[in-house]
Amino acid sequence: MNNSKYEAVLFDLDGTLLDTALDLGKATSHVLSLYGLPPISDETARTHASDGMRALLRSGIPESEHHKYDFEAMRLQFLPYYHEHIADRTRYFDGTAELITALKRHGIPYAVVTSKPDRLACRVLGKFPELADIGVIVGCDTLPVSKPNPEPLFYACRKLNVTPEKCLYVGDHIRDIEAGRNAGMKTALALWGYIKDKSNPQAFGADYIAEDFKQLAQIIGVEI
Template sequence: MKTPKYFLEWFDGWPELVCFDLDGTLMDSVPDIAGAVDAFLEHFDAPLAGEQRVRGWVGFGSAKLIEQAMQWADLDPKHHEEAYRVFLIHYHQHLTDNTRLYPNVKAILKACKHHNVPMALITNKPSVFVKPMLDHFGLTESFAWLLGGDTLEEKKPSALPLLHCSETIEAEPEKCLMIGDSITDFRAANQAGFKCALVTYGYHQGVDLASLGADLLVDDLAELLL
């Protein structure tokens, strides 16, 4: 396989490390996340949020998601712990019921593996959910690192998770790539000194991705392999 044009332009070859976001980048997981949000809202006899509304909340981690949903439903913040517990139990039981891979996820992972590019999965999702989701889709073995939002002292948009991986293999940040779908991923990549590609189909939290100044916006991961 020839070296993709963007990799030639950015790295003069294949990157030394590629870090991937999970939700909204590799998988559309909102249907199952929304189900868990509605489960805790129903627990408190609150209105259900529904999938489309939850799409606008995802991306900052589960604790923040619960906080946003509680504010929307006008629930007392003192119930946050109980709401979070109900959310986690329901989500664990329905983790991949309606979650789906986006197009060409396996193609880009296969290409990077073929060219011996180390890959990391860096998400703000609680780490207890990460491996089971990847196992379900047969993706776990693609990654040298599986970092959830609670794995290290800091999570995205901190650069720490990205630099943790690059420093482990002594990769130069300017020769590393972060692929995500949100301002959270962009800020992490920017602070780490990584190149950043953002997918347009994910969870943008209402942010105009074109305004961020990422190195590339793509509608499909396959565009990175052209």
């Protein structure tokens, strides 16, 4: 029975539901190696993972040399490698599986709205049993627009047949909080995610700040 104040919970993916940074970093380092450039560190991967592929690639090249590289061509080299190695080192965050199980137990619908391409989002989620049956996955290429535009969140709500104003959106990037706000949703900042500066989480403007999945569960109104 759903006793939560929310009709549904929407999640970002990278840095929110799954710790994907090390595989994203590995794919980045692979592409950089094709150009004779050194690999990026795991820490650099975590710092830039929520900013997208181009940001990861740029992180491995001095800014003064960015003009020398075709980042769209590099992105196209990134994609097939990452597709094949998408879950080599990707892991649940502590509490991911338990929260999803609790949402199912309480009959609370949930969806993923991510900046990852739809095909890659479906592939990585399919590698994890508790996430493999998520029926609504909205990627950055599902619609002509992406976060922080609210339309991907509206689209997910239409698929779930829920009201945006009665939903919670959870993410680790300012883009996520802005998207949720633009959609009229309540928002929760995933403090365990890839946040560059965690010293002032209030600056994101989220309605809630969750330090871990246990605290997020309390915000939602379920127990894990």
